[in-house]
Amino acid sequence: MQRIFTNELSTHVGARVRLAGWLQHRRELSRVTFAVLRDARGLAQIVVEGDAVAGLLPETVVEVEGDAVAAPQAPGGVEIHGPAFRVLAEPDEAPPVELRRPELKEQLPTLLDHAPVALRHPRKRASFELAAASVAGFRAALDARGFTEIQTPKIVASATESGANLFEVDYFGRPAFLAQSPQLYKQTMVGVFERVYEVGPVFRAEPHDTARHLAEYVSLDAEIGFIEDHRTVMRVLRDAVAGMVDGVRARAASAAELLGVELPDVPDQIPAVDFPAALKLIGVEGELDLAPAHERLLGKWAQREHGSDFVFVTGFPLAKRPFYTHPHPDRPELSNSFHLIFRGLELTTGGQRLHRYEEYLGALAAAGQDPAPFDAYLQAFKYGMPPHGGFAIGLERWVARLVGAKNIRETTLFPRDRNRLTP
Amino acid sequence: MQRIFTNELSTHVGARVRLAGWLQHRRELSRVTFAVLRDARGLAQIVVEGDAVAGLLPETVVEVEGDAVAAPQAPGGVEIHGPAFRVLAEPDEAPPVELRRPELKEQLPTLLDHAPVALRHPRKRASFELAAASVAGFRAALDARGFTEIQTPKIVASATESGANLFEVDYFGRPAFLAQSPQLYKQTMVGVFERVYEVGPVFRAEPHDTARHLAEYVSLDAEIGFIEDHRTVMRVLRDAVAGMVDGVRARAASAAELLGVELPDVPDQIPAVDFPAALKLIGVEGELDLAPAHERLLGKWAQREHGSDFVFVTGFPLAKRPFYTHPHPDRPELSNSFHLIFRGLELTTGGQRLHRYEEYLGALAAAGQDPAPFDAYLQAFKYGMPPHGGFAIGLERWVARLVGAKNIRETTLFPRDRNRLTP
Numbered sequence: 087m088q089r090i091f092t093n094e095l096s097t098h099v100g101a102r103v104r105l106a107g108w109l110q111h112r113r114e115l116s117r118v119t120f121a122v123l124r125d126a127r128g129l130a131q132i133v134v135e136g137d138a139v140a141g142l143l144p145e146t147v148v149e150v151e152g153d154a155v156a157a158p159q160a161p162g163g164v165e166i167h168g169p170a171f172r173v174l175a176e177p178d179e180a181p182p183v184e185l186r187r188p189e190l191k192e193q194l195p196t197l198l199d200h201a202p203v204a205l206r207h208p209r210k211r212a213s214f215e216l217a218a219a220s221v222a223g224f225r226a227a228l229d230a231r232g233f234t235e236i237q238t239p240k241i242v243a244s245a246t247e248s249g250a251n252l253f254e255v256d257y258f259g260r261p262a263f264l265a266q267s268p269q270l271y272k273q274t275m276v277g278v279f280e281r282v283y284e285v286g287p288v289f290r291a292e293p294h295d296t297a298r299h300l301a302e303y304v305s306l307d308a309e310i311g312f313i314e315d316h317r318t319v320m321r322v323l324r325d326a327v328a329g330m331v332d333g334v335r336a337r338a339a340s341a342a343e344l345l346g347v348e349l350p351d352v353p354d355q356i357p358a359v360d361f362p363a364a365l366k367l368i369g370v371e372g373e374l375d376l377a378p379a380h381e382r383l384l385g386k387w388a389q390r391e392h393g394s395d396f397v398f399v400t401g402f403p404l405a406k407r408p409f410y411t412h413p414h415p416d417r418p419e420l421s422n423s424f425h426l427i428f429r430g431l432e433l434t435t436g437g438q439r440l441h442r443y444e445e446y447l448g449a450l451a452a453a454g455q456d457p458a459p460f461d462a463y464l465q466a467f468k469y470g471m472p473p474h475g476g477f478a479i480g481l482e483r484w485v486a487r488l489v490g491a492k493n494i495r496e497t498t499l500f501p502r503d504r505n506r507l508t509p
Numbered sequence: 510m511q512r513i514f515t516n517e518l519s520t521h522v523g524a525r526v527r528l529a530g531w532l533q534h535r536r537e538l539s540r541v542t543f544a545v546l547r548d549a550r551g552l553a554q555i556v557v558e559g560d561a562v563a564g565l566l567p568e569t570v571v572e573v574e575g576d577a578v579a580a581p582q583a584p585g586g587v588e589i590h591g592p593a594f595r596v597l598a599e600p601d602e603a604p605p606v607e608l609r610r611p612e613l614k615e616q617l618p619t620l621l622d623h624a625p626v627a628l629r630h631p632r633k634r635a636s637f638e639l640a641a642a643s644v645a646g647f648r649a650a651l652d653a654r655g656f657t658e659i660q661t662p663k664i665v666a667s668a669t670e671s672g673a674n675l676f677e678v679d680y681f682g683r684p685a686f687l688a689q690s691p692q693l694y695k696q697t698m699v700g701v702f703e704r705v706y707e708v709g710p711v712f713r714a715e716p717h718d719t720a721r722h723l724a725e726y727v728s729l730d731a732e733i734g735f736i737e738d739h740r741t742v743m744r745v746l747r748d749a750v751a752g753m754v755d756g757v758r759a760r761a762a763s764a765a766e767l768l769g770v771e772l773p774d775v776p777d778q779i780p781a782v783d784f785p786a787a788l789k790l791i792g793v794e795g796e797l798d799l800a801p802a803h804e805r806l807l808g809k810w811a812q813r814e815h816g817s818d819f820v821f822v823t824g825f826p827l828a829k830r831p832f833y834t835h836p837h838p839d840r841p842e843l844s845n846s847f848h849l850i851f852r853g854l855e856l857t858t859g860g861q862r863l864h865r866y867e868e869y870l871g872a873l874a875a876a877g878q879d880p881a882p883f884d885a886y887l888q889a890f891k892y893g894m895p896p897h898g899g900f901a902i903g904l905e906r907w908v909a910r911l912v913g914a915k916n917i918r919e920t921t922l923f924p925r926d927r928n929r930l931t932p
Binding site: 175481 | 512628641644648660709925927
């Protein structure tokens with residue numbers, strides 16, 4: 087008999103079926119036991135007369151054959167009667183996380199320490215279904231716009247963003263580093279494919295433990311050639327984010343429903359405000375960058391004034407931007423850069439990059455950086471590069487904001503930070 | 510005027526069009542100059558009267574407006590007359606690689622040293638279009654079979670495969686390592702989603718320089734729960750590979766044509782031969798693993814006897830397999846493992862894994878490994894895991910074999926090996 091999944095039960099009422107999964111818990115009444123089986127797609131209630139499941143630990147892996155019977159009071163409206171069990175694997179002990187609860191009650195450190203089990207909880211795993219669906223939507227949106235997917239090296243010879251926050255690798259006896267972003271390579275690849283994207287890990291040796299930073303995260307990167315300026319990039323980013331929302335709607339609707347996620351509308355024109363005006367709006371002055379509190383205020387402003395979950399802030403002061411940032415053509419102290427704030431949190435940074443060789447030499451000199459480690463990268467510009475720009479979206483941040491998680495670790499499978507290297 | 514791509518010219522004959530790209534080369538005759546423009550999709554010939562492009566270096570980035578005129582002798586059957594150029598960026602010097610040639614003549618080390626430019630050549634970049642299309646096809650095949658995409662950490666606390674070939678990372682002052690594979694995490698995630706895949710970088714500190722090994726490559730990993738044995742995995746692998754071929758056919762047909770790639774047929778039943786029989790077929794004995802020469806002979810055998818580009822070898826001796834390998838149920842010196850050989854090269858390893866906690870403790874003890882560093886990983890088994898197995902496909906090897914490259918570095922954007930860390 088072919089195994090079916092728990093979410094297929096409703097189309098098999100009246101039939102004998104085979105299920106497989108984990109015995110999540112059992113409730114023993116005087117005459118029957120209600121056992122709950124969990125598989126990758128949901129839960130099923132099994133009515134057991136006799137002692138077939140007596141003594142089985144939670145998370146015992148079983149196959150079960152039984153009759154699918156309509157039962158309005160059961161989860162999903164169907165339960166299994168007359169079950170015959172086959173135990174596939176017995177756990178060594180009961181798990182340290184109580185998976186039977188509708189919501190896990192354990193504290194975050196406990197859940198992270200026991201992630202291999204905690205992630206099995208339907209609400210925990212739902213976040214990662216949202217992540218997978220978002221990535222699929224991101225790719226679909228960019229594929230439809232003529233982008234080529236690339237994979238670039240993570241072991242690199244020099245810093246991307248700055249010399250700070252770099253992890254050093256012992257590379258056959260000499261020092262190398264983990265890429266802080268695919269920035270230099272995705273720019274290089276604009277010379278090859280014009281429009282590229284990459285979904286992959288990036289590494290930041292963040293010295294501080296915060297609720298919004300990780301030492302390793304998944305970055306959704308795109309880079310686009312032959313742009314007018316950063317506004318071309320912002321339009322593509324808008325479409326990529328809309329694609330991510332579409333991806334969730336198409337592929338992870340039940341996970342979103344389980345978590346009560348209200349999917350955002352992505353406006354055709356996301357409201358945009360330039361940096362000096364943004365500071366004024368929130369009543370601060372003299373800043374060179376936005377602090378988290380500023381982002382929250384701007385998020386509220388966008389919601390209040392435009393009914394938008396998203397707001398662009400453009401034209402950040404050049405002083406705090408990476409060396410490859412293109413200055414504003416008329417106000418060289420500002421830049422053709424932007425942040426996209428989603429529900430009060432910076433989701434994305436992006437902008438137009440420099441594209442001329444001599445500009446790079448000048449920018450590196452101005453930043454006090456030796457150009458030698460960038461030789462290979464600078465080849466792209468030495469041999470002709472079009473105006474271009476791009477952006478990067480932090481996947482875990484996106485999902486955290488979607489589900490309203492307070493800590494980014496809640497939406498990271500196996501988070502890495504200065505204190506956490508396992509599981 | 511909206512820019513079009515060179516491969517769209519044939520539908521604009523008779524119209525004024527705008528193109529953009531790189532001036533790949535120019536040929537000056539007595540009265541006209543033929544300039545060749547390259548964009549992300551192809552080449553276009555531009556007939557220039559006068560000196561508009563005189564003195565422009567190869568790889569100058571331009572926009573050009575002109576009349577699309579039918580010209581049977583021109584590449585693509587259309588050329589541009591009456592062009593007006595706008596220079597977007599001038600290179601600093603002529604590139605060190607002659608992109609104008611139909612095939613690059615430079616030696617591999619030169620091409621790798623100048624990858625940012627060499628990759629611009631239509632034949633070079635075509636390989637990476639095949640790679641992107643293959644990955645898209647891999648994902649589509651597994652998405653259709655109920656798999657969930659995951660991203661797991663690359664900075665890890667302990668070895669996956671063995672203590673050898675590990676890159677060490679300075680992780681906030683303590684030692685950590687780069688993941689040799691997502692093996693332990695993808696197995697763990699079978700406990701969550703039952704069927705998972707991951708496309709991401711893996712890291713091997715390969716001490717030897719060979720034509721088929723890299724220090725960093727892209728691995729297409731899958732892991733499947735509730736299997737019968739390794740043969741369930743082999744069926745999914747067959748479908749994944751068929752999906753990769755379909756992906757190339759659907760998304761990169763012109764790249765395949767440009768490179769003269771003959772796409773393989775993936776038989777519904779890929780021929781399979783068990784390890785002892787395989788040794789006999791090729792007249793060797795007493796081996797515990799297959800050497801490259803053996804793979805080539807078995808590839809020829811499969812082609813000759815079955816007309817197949819693919820052949821499975823199953824049941825490798827357990828002695829040379831990683832500790833998590835499931836033994837053959839009746840012959841414990843053999844294993845439920847397999848290799849998939851594609852055109853005489855090992856493309857994939859896979860198999861059934863152990864799934865019981867006590868089996869892991871026994872296997873680690875037998876391998877002389879301390880179980881402590883595996884504590885977090887072993888949680889999955891301690892708390893119940895179904896029979897499962899999986900496989901990993903090396904993306905660069907796949908493409909190398911498709912295009913007939915002699916060295917895997919030819920199909921790697923920016924290869925990493927013990928001598929090469931840039932570009």
